[in-house]
Amino acid sequence: MNKVIQLKVVDVVVWAVSLLFAFGLLIGEAMADSDSFTATNKKWAAECGSCHIAYPPQLLPAASWRRIMAGLDRHFGSDASLDAASAAEIGAFLERNAGHGKRGRGEPLRITESRWFLHKHDEVRASAWKNPQVKSAANCGACHAGAARGDFDDDAVRIPR
Ligand code: HEC
Ligand code: HEC
Known part of the structure; x- marks a missing residue:
């Protein structure tokens, strides 16, 4: 050449x-910026998905997961305590996959109190949150049909009436 x-x-x-x-x-x-979350762990799915959906780790910063895992015995009015080995495995999984960027700010105890959540839901009317079919903003599946699979894509959102 x-x-x-x-x-x-x-x-x-x-x-x-x-x-x-x-x-x-x-x-x-x-x-x-995707709204579909696929990271999974068997212990997490079983233990953290028994009372509500297993909330995807990406929806809270690592600092928030640490606070939540440190207070499982008084968890939003429930006792969600775990044996030390399960707590360590789940805690590591949550922190490894925790939120970054806009979902990594501060250390809110609730997803539903984080700034990105309030921003994404600012067009949901106050009455919709109080609908008996919704009951709580933490009941993601009432409006996001794919919530239990980690799918929060806005294409599949339906507010019950
Ligand atoms: C014994 C039942 C129970 C278990 C087990 C449980 N939780 Fe909860 N959790 C609750 C209740 C009750 C609430 C409050 C729901 C509400 O406000 O409507 C809650 C709320 C939450 C919230 C806040 C939701 C929001 O408002 O944004 C997070 C995050 C959470 N749980 C994470 C976990 C994790 C992680 C685990 C597993 C280590 C777990 N939970 C296991 C009962 C449980
Ligand atoms: C009362 C109904 C309702 C509940 C309950 C609800 N959401 Fe939403 N969510 C919506 C609506 C409406 C939007 C906006 C969709 C749009 O932008 O068109 C939305 C948007 C989102 C988005 C952004 C989707 C995108 O593609 O931009 C995420 C992520 C999300 N919600 C997560 C959650 C989580 C996690 C929970 C439970 C802790 C939850 N939502 C509870 C109605 C709800």
Whole structure:
């Protein structure tokens, strides 16, 4: 190969690599803002999904999960205590997959009190939260049919009337 062609080839390769990189960043960004959560752990699904849906770890910052796991014996008026081994496994799973960016701020004890949640739901009328079919904002499945599967995509939202 002569020098000029060699330089052209290098040029094209550099271009291709930076394009791929930019594309990767875009996909990463889209995933960070995705509203479908698939991370799972058997213990977590069984223990944290027995009274309500197992809330996806991505919906609260790590600091919030630490607070919640430290107070399971007085958990929103219930006793949700666990043996030490299960608590350690679940705590690690929650923190490893905890929310980042807009879902990583502060350390609210409730998903329903975090700023991103209030923002996403600011068009839900006050009366909708009090509907007997909803009962509590924490009852995600009343409006998000796929909540138990971690699917909160806005395409599947239906507010009961
Ligand atoms: C014995 C029943 C029980 C178990 C087991 C349980 N919870 Fe809860 N949890 C509750 C109740 C009751 C509430 C309050 C629901 C409401 O306000 O409508 C709640 C609320 C929550 C909330 C706040 C929801 C909101 O308002 O945003 C989080 C987060 C949560 N639980 C996480 C967990 C995790 C993590 C586990 C497993 C380690 C767990 N829960 C196990 C009963 C339970
Ligand atoms: C009273 C009905 C209702 C309840 C209960 C409810 N939501 Fe929503 N949720 C909505 C509506 C309406 C939207 C807005 C959809 C839109 O933007 O078109 C929404 C949006 C969202 C979004 C953003 C979806 C997107 O694609 O932008 C997430 C994530 C979400 N909710 C999570 C939750 C979680 C977690 C819970 C339970 C802790 C919950 N919601 C409880 C009605 C509800």
